[in-house]
Amino acid sequence: MLTYIARRIGIGLLMLIALSVLVFVLLRLAPGDAIDAYINPAAPLSMDELAALRARLGLDQPLPVQYFGWLRAAISGDFGFSTQRAGVSVLPLVLERIGPTVLLMGTGMLLAIVLGIAAGIISAVRRNSVTDVALSVTSSIGISSPAFLTALLGLYFFSVQLRWAPSGGMLTPGAPFSVADLLSHLILPAFLLSIGHAALIMRYMRSSLLEVLNQDYVRTARAKGVREFWVIIKHATRNALLPVVTLIGSTIGIAVGGAIFLESVFNWPGMGLLLVNAVNTRDYPVIMCATLIVGACVIAVNLLTDITYAAVDPRIQVA
Amino acid sequence: MHIRTITQALAIGGLLLGATALTTPAFAQDVKTITGGFDVGPGGFPKNFNPLAATGGFTWLNTYFEPLVIYNAELSAIEGDLATDYTVSDDMLTYTFNLAEETWHDGEAFTSADVKFTLDLIRNAASGSVFTGRLGKIANVEAPDDRTVVVTLSEADGGLLSVLAQVMILPEHALASIAPESIATSTWWSTTPIGTGPFKFTKYVTDQYVELAADEDYRRGAPKVDRLINRYFENPAAAVAALRAGEIQFTYVEPEDAATFAGNEAFTVIEGDSYVVNYIGFNQKVDLWKDVRVRQAFMYAIDRAAIVESLYGGAAKLANCGYVAPHLVPEGLNDYAYDPEKAKALLDEAGWADINGDKPITWLTYYGSPQAANVMAAVQAMLAQVGVNVVPRVVDVPTYNGTVYQENNPDWNEFPLIYAGLQNGPNPAGINVGLNKSQLPPAGANIMRIEFDDLSAAFDAAIGETDASQVDARWQDVCKVMNEDLPWATMWVANRYGVASANLVDFVWTPAPAGGPFAAHPELWDIK
Numbered sequence: 001m002l003t004y005i006a007r008r009i010g011i012g013l014l015m016l017i018a019l020s021v022l023v024f025v026l027l028r029l030a031p032g033d034a035i036d037a038y039i040n041p042a043a044p045l046s047m048d049e050l051a052a053l054r055a056r057l058g059l060d061q062p063l064p065v066q067y068f069g070w071l072r073a074a075i076s077g078d079f080g081f082s083t084q085r086a087g088v089s090v091l092p093l094v095l096e097r098i099g100p101t102v103l104l105m106g107t108g109m110l111l112a113i114v115l116g117i118a119a120g121i122i123s124a125v126r127r128n129s130v131t132d133v134a135l136s137v138t139s140s141i142g143i144s145s146p147a148f149l150t151a152l153l154g155l156y157f158f159s160v161q162l163r164w165a166p167s168g169g170m171l172t173p174g175a176p177f178s179v180a181d182l183l184s185h186l187i188l189p190a191f192l193l194s195i196g197h198a199a200l201i202m203r204y205m206r207s208s209l210l211e212v213l214n215q216d217y218v219r220t221a222r223a224k225g226v227r228e229f230w231v232i233i234k235h236a237t238r239n240a241l242l243p244v245v246t247l248i249g250s251t252i253g254i255a256v257g258g259a260i261f262l263e264s265v266f267n268w269p270g271m272g273l274l275l276v277n278a279v280n281t282r283d284y285p286v287i288m289c290a291t292l293i294v295g296a297c298v299i300a301v302n303l304l305t306d307i308t309y310a311a312v313d314p315r316i317q318v319a
Numbered sequence: 320m321h322i323r324t325i326t327q328a329l330a331i332g333g334l335l336l337g338a339t340a341l342t343t344p345a346f347a348q349d350v351k352t353i354t355g356g357f358d359v360g361p362g363g364f365p366k367n368f369n370p371l372a373a374t375g376g377f378t379w380l381n382t383y384f385e386p387l388v389i390y391n392a393e394l395s396a397i398e399g400d401l402a403t404d405y406t407v408s409d410d411m412l413t414y415t416f417n418l419a420e421e422t423w424h425d426g427e428a429f430t431s432a433d434v435k436f437t438l439d440l441i442r443n444a445a446s447g448s449v450f451t452g453r454l455g456k457i458a459n460v461e462a463p464d465d466r467t468v469v470v471t472l473s474e475a476d477g478g479l480l481s482v483l484a485q486v487m488i489l490p491e492h493a494l495a496s497i498a499p500e501s502i503a504t505s506t507w508w509s510t511t512p513i514g515t516g517p518f519k520f521t522k523y524v525t526d527q528y529v530e531l532a533a534d535e536d537y538r539r540g541a542p543k544v545d546r547l548i549n550r551y552f553e554n555p556a557a558a559v560a561a562l563r564a565g566e567i568q569f570t571y572v573e574p575e576d577a578a579t580f581a582g583n584e585a586f587t588v589i590e591g592d593s594y595v596v597n598y599i600g601f602n603q604k605v606d607l608w609k610d611v612r613v614r615q616a617f618m619y620a621i622d623r624a625a626i627v628e629s630l631y632g633g634a635a636k637l638a639n640c641g642y643v644a645p646h647l648v649p650e651g652l653n654d655y656a657y658d659p660e661k662a663k664a665l666l667d668e669a670g671w672a673d674i675n676g677d678k679p680i681t682w683l684t685y686y687g688s689p690q691a692a693n694v695m696a697a698v699q700a701m702l703a704q705v706g707v708n709v710v711p712r713v714v715d716v717p718t719y720n721g722t723v724y725q726e727n728n729p730d731w732n733e734f735p736l737i738y739a740g741l742q743n744g745p746n747p748a749g750i751n752v753g754l755n756k757s758q759l760p761p762a763g764a765n766i767m768r769i770e771f772d773d774l775s776a777a778f779d780a781a782i783g784e785t786d787a788s789q790v791d792a793r794w795q796d797v798c799k800v801m802n803e804d805l806p807w808a809t810m811w812v813a814n815r816y817g818v819a820s821a822n823l824v825d826f827v828w829t830p831a832p833a834g835g836p837f838a839a840h841p842e843l844w845d846i847k
């Protein structure tokens with residue numbers, strides 16, 4: 001077993017190195033570099049000046065020298081500094097962005113689950129009623145609305161027109177930290193993030209519950225005199241939730257994409273905003289570090305899964 | 320019944336969450352704060368804290384750092400800032416600056432040693448300063464006493480003061496211990512910078528905002544507000560939303576957004592000259608543009624007046640050379656009024672059918688705004704009418720720069736034609752870098768590889784003119800040659816906009832290129 005784990009860890013490390021080579025090469029294939037992003041075309045610099053700036057960042061070195069220099073430093077935990085933020089180390093910069101993204105995504109998904117399941121139950125129980133039709137139409141709109149549209153419309157109506165929530169950021173600039181302030185900034189992007197997912201969950205929940213409500217055991221429960229509320233919640237909903245749970249698991253990946261877009265619109269200081277900005281400014285160290293951290297997480301999760309499988313299922317070869 | 324209970328529970332939960340969200344932090348009433356998107360738009364340079372490496376963002380940097388000299392708010396003249404006054408020798412080789420009495424934000428005295436330290440640091444290429452080349456004519460910097468600095472040049476440079484206006488003076492006592500090669504990547508800039516400006520740096524929340532506090536000991540008097548906050552926005556639209564929502568009191572806005580604030584008493588729209596001339600650049604390494612008649616045909620084929628009227632709403636000035644300032648533009652220039660028939664005739668005379676015919680020509684630009692897209696579509700259609708087939712290619716700034724700045728064996732066909740802008744003021748010498756043959760890469764940024772002898776001679780004469788009374792005449796000569804030779808098809812100089820809350824008092828902003836700096840006097844800014 002230990003040999004198996006050691007081998008998997010070794011493979012994982014090799015995959016990380018392969019990923020770093022791939023990202024490094026792809027970044028260099030993209031036109032323009034950090035210095036090209038730095039120049040204001042309306043106030044240009046000479047090539048000599050640009051060369052000096054490139055030399056300062058080590059971008060004048062041959063690519064293998066750049067890569068192995070980066071790799072050597074990265075192994076010792078030094079991922080360099082952000083090229084667009086003088087002197088700011090990359091690793092803490094990336095790590096501090098994980099929390100806000102998880103918070104936004106988690107809250108958005110939580111809202112989506114609560115709203116989607118509740119609306120799905122109501123819609124199924126009130127089948128073919130006005131409420132059902134209204135919820136179904138709303139969910140269709142929610143599913144078919146692209147994230148950029150809901151984000152911008154939401155920003156305009158809830159923030160600009162109604163002023164129910166701040167227009168961006170995670171905390172009020174200059175204000176001392178407070179949970180209320182954080183929530184006030186979180187609620188709108190999280191709600192907007194949840195719309196599409198809630199709509200999808202609602203539809204799955206509705207159809208799943210309608211199917212379950214016709215099952216014999218539900219009829220039996222009613223015949224035994226169980227109150228309708230408990231029939232729906234305890235007997236029907238619990239069974240109807242199974243396909244919905246599968247759906248929720250598979251849409252978390254989509255939520256990451258939505259969160260990245262919302263972070264840009266709402267200036268939410270998460271991984272998405274960081275990466276979008278880093279790509280726009282060709283901030284190689286940030287892109288490399290963020291990609292590797294995400295890659296390491298995926299590899300680690302896969303590794304843990306495989307180890308768990310190997311531990312619980314003796315049929316799996318570990319030798 | 321029970322469904323109703325669930326609905327009620329959800330509604331109550333939502334209301335509670337909403338009530339929490341609507342809670343306004345109590346701090347807002349405690350201190351006077353002006354919050355703005357000072358680094359939004361083309362003049363901004365968000366997340367840049369090192370003024371030595373800044374190519375923009377000077378409006379904000381100037382709230383806590385200061386230069387020796389500065390443009391006035393109208394950008395019409397240079398006046399003293401940290402230098403109370405200055406004199407220039409007749410041969411324009413010696414500049415003597417008399418310094419103001421001031422202290423750094425940590426209480427240390429500001430002296431001439433700081434000025435000498437800053438200029439010497441910039442002249443050291445290891446510092447990674449973008450001003451190293453532009454201050455290359457400085458031969459020596461002396462500090463004969465605490466309040467006097469003497470700068471000696473190796474040759475006259477009419478643009479020196481304009482460059483110095485962007486050079487923020489730095490504290491020797493705080494930076495001397497950092498090696499020049501490490502200074503650009505020092506964390507000092509974003510953690511504990513000290514300047515001499517009216518506000519002191521207090522906090523930077525990574526990628527979110529920068530907070531400054533009033534310097535009560537500022538030499539021109541304590542600022543009227545306690546704090547100044549610069550919020551970062553990924554795009555101008557988000558800044559506009561924050562402005563409308565009352566979260567910020569100022570931001571740069573795109574022209575189409577500015578129009579939506581017109582007549583709204585809660586806001587003041589600030590309009591000004593962008594000092595950026597838009598042009599169609601002809602890559603002289605490509606054979607298509609060798610004949611001046613082809614370049615003239617471009618000018619006649621494009622109805623610039625109609626584009627300015629319909630797509631800019633009249634908020635742009637037609638440019639018949641590299642600039643539009645009246646005192647720099649001579650009488651009798653060819654105005655290249657729209658005349659497609661003349662354009663066709665010129666193309667026929669030049670043998671355009673043999674030169675290129677209707678083969679597509681890539682037209683590269685970094686302008687990605689909807690307005691620019693409309694402008695390029697209109698120009699494309701107008702050129703097509705006279706038989707020139709241009710195909711716009713819009714890329715981001717790094718891609719654009721990576722294309723036109725290729726060092727080794729550039730593929731000229733990647734950018735035979737560009738649509739770009741170049742800073743043409745307040746000092747007109749700004750366009751020299753893109754047109755003088757002495758600025759051919761790698762020495763300069765003459766990316767269209769223009770090698771017109773008469774034009775280069777005119778630039779050299781204007782920049783080297785030592786008789787102040789003749790300077791404008793020399794720049795008029797440059798304008799005349801540009802108008803005749805057409806190294807570029809010059810289009811227009813458009814206006815730019817900022818919008819400020821009507822609650823701001825004595826707030827000064829102008830859409831200066833690179834954000835200025837200009838004498839905005841932030842110490843006088845107030846908020847109702």
